[in-house]
Amino acid sequence: MKDEKKKRFHIAKKKDIPDLTKPGVALEIRKKGKKDSDMPPKEPEIKNDTVFSWDIKASDGKKTNTEKKRKIQNKTIRKWVIVSVCAAAALAAYLTITLQTYTDVSVISQEQEAGTGRSSYARFDENILRCSRDGVVLFDTDGKELWKEDCQIQNPVVEVNKESAVVTDSGGNSILIFGKKGLKGEVQTELPIERVAVSEKGITAVILKEGNTPSIQCYDAAGNLLLEYKVSAVEQGYPVDLALSPDGTTLLVSYVSIKDGNPDTELVYYDFGNKDEDGKYRVGGKTYEDTVMPSVYFVSDEKSVAVGDGGFVLYNGTKPKEKEYVKISKEIKSICYDKEYLGIILKNTDKAGYELKLFDYDGKEVISKDFEGDYSKVKIEKGQVLMYDGEKCSIYTDSGVHRFDGKMGTNIKDIFPLKGINKYLVVDANGTKTVRLTK
Known part of the structure; x- marks a missing residue:
């Protein structure tokens, strides 16, 4: 029996057995038929022809993993x-x-508005606040009026701090305090208004003119008097500017005095919720000799800035102390600022033109750019420095790109960056128009 099985089958040597795991290899082993029983057994044929690969297809035709x-x-x-x-x-x-510089604009849309020739404008959140002799109007960037407050203001001055805005009559006696939904409070002062500041909460501070004894007054958002502080200009100096912290708890005042024929500036921080040992409310400050610092503002509750003819100084803390004094040798022509940057326009001394410097609030210089031409107005908004005068306009980004250098085709009263690629809202004597920068 064993001999008979041996005749029917032939066992291939191990070295002759192909690797069946390789693609393209098939093995065919033939069983000897009955008619060949008398013939000697044949070697099994190993076919290397590619029949199919069981790595690719299974016998049932389905795809493998x-x-x-x-x-x-x-x-x-x-x-x-x-x-x-x-x-x-x-x-x-x-x-x-x-990254390129545009030199022209195309008008996308235009809104005609009567009586805008003597109006003042300011960004109020994502909308625009317009103040004129006829009243105060808030409208969106599409020109849609959101609310209007009728009033009689001859020379409107607008100050905005995020969710609150204040409109005063420069040299007059009217103060209007606004929130996003409209008028919140109104004040009539007995003395002429010289300077005004507003906090995010709507608390308002003003400098009232009265010879050598000016007065500083603070009001809540409803217009109620919170405090009054009399100043002796002879002893302390004259208050030239003031600012409120966003939460309305700290007041910063810049006093300028003349001593021995030279101007000195004293920065004083007040917390009217606390009295010091002398019965006053002073919580910080410092005197800077031979310097005039006519501009002060808060960046946050614990960070503030004073800008003068020799540079700018940074203060930090709830009991503010000087952090850094950045000195500038060139003549300062104008400044602009927001919550991210301080921009300073300097007059070149060794060559024609001007220099734009942008600083962060650690005192670090972000960009420095030379440019030609005079611009009477400069502002910084949404990471862009916008300079304009008449039809001329020049725009730089906070990365140093000269975004625009050309004419807007109309006398610019104000300009605001909009959402979208190279879109701006331009205000002129006839209303507003939305433009896009072009080559």
Whole structure:
């Protein structure tokens, strides 16, 4: 029996057995038929012809997990290649748009408004506040009126601090305190108004003119008098500017006095909720000799700035102390600021033109750019320095890109950056128009 089985089958040597795990290899072993019983056994034939790969297809024709994984990998690779190409194209387009200097504008839309010739404008959150002799109006960037308050103000001055705004009549006696939804409080002063400041909470401080004894008064958002502080200009100096912390708890005043023919500036911080040993409310400050600092403001509750003819000084803390004094040798022509940067326009001494310097509130210089031309107005908003005069306008970004240098086609009263690529709202004597920068 054993001999008979040996005649029917032939066992291949191990070295002759192919590796069946390799793709493209199939093994065929033939069983000897009855008619060949008298013939000697044949060696099994090993066929290396590619019949199919069981790595690719199973006997039932279904795809194996290996093929599915390979196809998923291929799809993933193709997807990321497409994404990378699209991202590169988008980045190239973005850089092309943002890194070049535009010289012209195209008008997208225009809103005609009567009586805007003597109006003052200010950004109030994402909307625009317009103040004129006819009243105060808040409208959105599409020109839609949100609310209006009728009033009689001859020379409107606007100050905004996030959620609160105050409108005063410069040299007059009217103070209007606004929130986002409209009028919150109104004050009539007995003395002429010289300077005004407002906190985020709507607390308002004013300097009232009265010869050598000016008065500093503070009001809550409803217009109620909180305190009055009499100043002796002979002893302390004359208050030239003031600012309130966002929470309304700290007041900063800049006093200028003349001693031995030279001007000195004393910065004084008041916390009217606490009295010091002398029965006063002073919680910090310092005197700067031979210097005039006519501009002061708060960046946050614990950070404030004073700008003068020799540079600017940074203060920190709830009991404010000088952090850094950044000295500038060139003549300061004008300044602008927001919660991120302080911009200073300097007059060049060794060459024609001016220099724009932008600083952060650690005293670090962010950009320095030379430019030609005189601009009577300068502001900083949404990371852009906007300088304009008549039809002329020049715009720099906080990364140092000269975004625009040309004419707006109208006498600019004010200009505001808008959402979208290179879009701006331009205010002129006839109303507002939305423009896009072009080449």
